[in-house]
Amino acid sequence: MRRGTLPAMAGGILIIDAESERADEVARRLRDMHFPTAVCAIGLLAVQRLESQPADLVICAEHLPDRDPREIAEYVREFFPGHVPFLLLLDDATVDAEGARRRVEADAVVRRGTRDEELSGLCRLLLERSALQVRLEHMQEENTALRRASAANSVLDPETGFYRFAAFRHVIAMEIKKARRYGYPLSILLLRLDRSEEIAGWLAPEQRRQVFAGLQREVTSAIRDIDIALLFANEKILVVMPHTALAGAITVADRIRTRIAALRPPASLAQLAFTASVSVAGASTNQLSFGRLIQDTNRGLREAEARGGDVVVVCRDTLAAPDAAPPPDGGQLGPRTFFV
Structure with a gap:
């Protein structure tokens, strides 16, 4: 991938945050950096959107009015295993970032006010890691299929030796x-x-x-x-x-x-x-x-x-x-x- 180009994105970035000003600010910054972005104010709407239009990356506020962010993260892991990174957005600068990440089981944490370069770099890193994971899974599936085809064409049965x-x-x-x-x-x-x-x-x-x-x-x-x-x-x-x-x-x-x-x-x-x-x-x-x-x-x-x-x-x-x-x-x- 050339420096400055975005990873291939089908669903874009979904921001889940009840504080509209903060959500709009993060969305604007990401759009300025050419990331396609959508915003949901509550967890229920976010889940409904993900069911109909999967995202490439989810950025979720630490506090939501209707759901614990951990529930959203769990939903993302179960329905899109290894494919959709979950980024936790912290508003309080005094919160222990690593502790919050572990509690929610997020892939990474970002604080409000993070510079554009850092936010862009983190999003790119998570998206590229996800793309590599998908490619790795496809390669493993192809490798398994090749091994099965090779075994089918083999003179000896590997399980019995006959x-x-x-x-x-x-x-x-x-x-x-x-x-x-x-x-x-x-x-x-x-x-x-x-x-x-x-x-x-x-x-x-x-x-x-x-x-x-x-x-x-x-x-x-x-x-x-x-x-x-x-x-x-x-x-x-x-x-x-x-x-x-x-x-x-x-x-x-x-x-x-x-x-x-x-x-x-x-x-x-x-x-x-x-x-x-x-x-x-x-x-x-x-x-x-x-x-x-x-x-x-x-x-x-x-x-x-x-x-x-x-x-x-x-x-x-x-x-x-x-x-x-x-x-x-x-x-x-x-x-x-x-x-x-």
Whole structure:
């Protein structure tokens, strides 16, 4: 801003003072210095004016007939937080200026008779500070929006450490196409912490990040480099396993279930126990469909919940081929693994 120019002003300066001579004098001096100025004699009229035409700066007398200046200052702070400076006008030269400022919670104090240069400089300073505050808030909002956009485009989810499903959607589509074309097996796992909503209510944000860090560590350590572990909808974890028949996927699923059951809770929640249910589906036919696999594994998770959780559920409909070997008698592979 060039020296001598005024800050951009939309509403001007509002003077609130019941003593008309003093108010008119201050208004005249400010207008002579090219500040747009309006005057209200009582607090009620000032509030009504501010509601319809916000000011850039409020100058309020120390005493008003209808309201305490502190009420006006509080109204200005609540409705225009950080944007409209409040300047307290003192008539008595013996009044403690700092004490009066603190009582009203004003931004600054000015005494009657202050020289034009000092009054102008103080008004400019308050207006420029307010403009900088507005710019800072806008920059913070833009920065927040940029961080959110960056996080949305990130491959990793910052809260859980898992890959984002959206970032790998095209990779999954290619794996499905290759499996259909060349006839190699492909399986998926869909897992979820049991009682996830109840557990979420116990965890603080940092504890939640610690839990998901442990979950991510155990899942990724149980799978191969070519397998992909992703954060799916509703905080479910999806594992895509190319070149993996259903039998191999079942083994991995039970390994993950066992490792999650061994996870230690945060120190402050030692009584909390973690278990997870894992649903498995796979196929190696030209009818392979990712949508069908997800549909089946979601059905498997519902079955796991009905069984009380901490189980592996294998979706019978997606066995490798129509002539695939049937599941063992009773549909149970191990103590916590079931076919549906």
